[in-house]
Amino acid sequence: MDRIKTDVCIIGAGSGGLSIAAGASQMGASVVLLEGHKMGGDCLNYGCVPSKALIAAGKQAFAMSHTGELGIKTVKADVDFAAAKDHVRRVIKTIEPMDSQERFESFGVNVIREFGKFISPTEVQAGNTIIQARRFIVATGSGPFVPLIPGLEGVDVYTNENIFDLRDRPKHLIVVGGGPIGMEMAQAHLRLGCKVTVIEGAKAMGKDDPEMAAIVLNKLRLEGVKIIENAQVNKISGCKGHDAKVVVHTPLGNFTGSHMLMAVGRKVNIENLCLDKANVKWSRGGVEVGSNLRSVSNRKVYAVGDAAGGLQFTHVAGYHAGVVIRSILLGLPSKQRTDHIPWATYTDPELAQVGLTEAQAKEKFAGKVEVVRFPYNENDRAITEGKITGLIKVMVFKGKPVGASIVGAMAGELIGMWAMAIANKMKMSAIAATVLPYPTVSEINKRAASVYFTPRLFESPMVKRVVVFVQRWLP
Numbered sequence: 001m002d003r004i005k006t007d008v009c010i011i012g013a014g015s016g017g018l019s020i021a022a023g024a025s026q027m028g029a030s031v032v033l034l035e036g037h038k039m040g041g042d043c044l045n046y047g048c049v050p051s052k053a054l055i056a057a058g059k060q061a062f063a064m065s066h067t068g069e070l071g072i073k074t075v076k077a078d079v080d081f082a083a084a085k086d087h088v089r090r091v092i093k094t095i096e097p098m099d100s101q102e103r104f105e106s107f108g109v110n111v112i113r114e115f116g117k118f119i120s121p122t123e124v125q126a127g128n129t130i131i132q133a134r135r136f137i138v139a140t141g142s143g144p145f146v147p148l149i150p151g152l153e154g155v156d157v158y159t160n161e162n163i164f165d166l167r168d169r170p171k172h173l174i175v176v177g178g179g180p181i182g183m184e185m186a187q188a189h190l191r192l193g194c195k196v197t198v199i200e201g202a203k204a205m206g207k208d209d210p211e212m213a214a215i216v217l218n219k220l221r222l223e224g225v226k227i228i229e230n231a232q233v234n235k236i237s238g239c240k241g242h243d244a245k246v247v248v249h250t251p252l253g254n255f256t257g258s259h260m261l262m263a264v265g266r267k268v269n270i271e272n273l274c275l276d277k278a279n280v281k282w283s284r285g286g287v288e289v290g291s292n293l294r295s296v297s298n299r300k301v302y303a304v305g306d307a308a309g310g311l312q313f314t315h316v317a318g319y320h321a322g323v324v325i326r327s328i329l330l331g332l333p334s335k336q337r338t339d340h341i342p343w344a345t346y347t348d349p350e351l352a353q354v355g356l357t358e359a360q361a362k363e364k365f366a367g368k369v370e371v372v373r374f375p376y377n378e379n380d381r382a383i384t385e386g387k388i389t390g391l392i393k394v395m396v397f398k399g400k401p402v403g404a405s406i407v408g409a410m411a412g413e414l415i416g417m418w419a420m421a422i423a424n425k426m427k428m429s430a431i432a433a434t435v436l437p438y439p440t441v442s443e444i445n446k447r448a449a450s451v452y453f454t455p456r457l458f459e460s461p462m463v464k465r466v467v468v469f470v471q472r473w474l475p
Helices: 015-026 041-045 048-064 081-099 101-106 180-191 210-223 314-328 358-364 380-385 411-423 428-432 443-458 461-473
Strands: 002-011 031-034 110-112 116-120 123-126 129-138 142-144 172-176 195-199 226-228 235-239 245-250 253-257 259-262 266-268 301-303 342-345 350-355 370-375 391-397 400-408
Touching (some): 002 015, 015 041, 015 314, 031 129, 041 048, 116 129, 172 180, 172 245, 180 195, 180 342, 195 253, 210 226, 210 350, 210 400, 245 259, 342 411, 358 400, 370 443, 380 443, 391 443, 400 411, 400 428, 411 428, 411 443, 428 443
Parallel strands (some): 002 129, 129 301, 172 195, 172 259
Antiparallel strands (some): 116 123, 142 266, 235 245, 245 253, 350 400, 391 400
């Protein structure tokens, strides 16, 4: 058995683990990185990257048959489903070198391609190697949650970990789960020529602002996605193989398809880490950590990303990496916050959120919050592009944005300005004073800020009296 002593031992080579490995090694710390599966983790191989690549293929197919209003004759897209999956593979391969073992070894990181597990509060074993470290980082991410539904073992179950390997186009894809992953994959597969039914046990996109979610769901229904809500799955039946069939049984009826995608949520990958041997408190939701992401029961252990519980987004893992690096390398007090974390669902239209929703803001500030709105159909660039479906809502308290909800084209890009404003405690005046190129969709943000100031400038008797006075006495 080999033994290694190091400053930092990172378990998991996903977004958070790789960010810490790169930063720590280049700043002078000795680093051991453990990964028993694929470098890049879920995001590169099964999540963000492949899903957005498939969405792009579906978007192109949809655009070809929806050009009439622009004066271009529409055509029916000839979709090669396997070739679309080749595009997905190429995208992964293009990004892969950034997360490769070779790249991180060039930084001086000792990469060990084995799963790690704790054998004591100060040691982790990976294969035939025992690593003793001053600090351990649990960055194991999460995987798809597949609930124990009667009959599930009798059918082929697809998740985000294997749906991108499917090269034969499903005739009828049943998506169980109406959250972001489910809705993104539903629309992408529909646009690539599949019949799609989404079955949701509660409300589809139920964690989003209801008004904004309704705009997305209406668009998906118009395109042909069948969305069944309040239909808890009771049982699954069907068969596997070449002539596979799946029947999903619910109180609202039975739904039959050729393939089934399970998209009901995520589970944290920590059960095999033997955390108890390290005196690390944990639950199904993740490692129990403080605001500094340090284990509440073992000061040598930190957790980042999904393993730390809370928001499950790749960019959160990257943000956590910065919090931990400041603490373990520079000895600086460093805490995470969540009020400035944005997220986006990449349906068409996109839906993005940062901070509080309208309902949350009104509850937190006892109704003393202003909600300003601006529609996409009054933005000149959106009009020229024919992408007028959408809306922005900004929640403002005492002159500062505390939340923003955007649904529409490029919502995931537009939300960045509000994330910056909230992160830096900026006022609405900072947004209003920003000069943006014309015509751009980003002007929607500035117009929302203008809506906030309109009654203060143009409907205020005091302002009018000041203007009259100045005009009377101004030389």
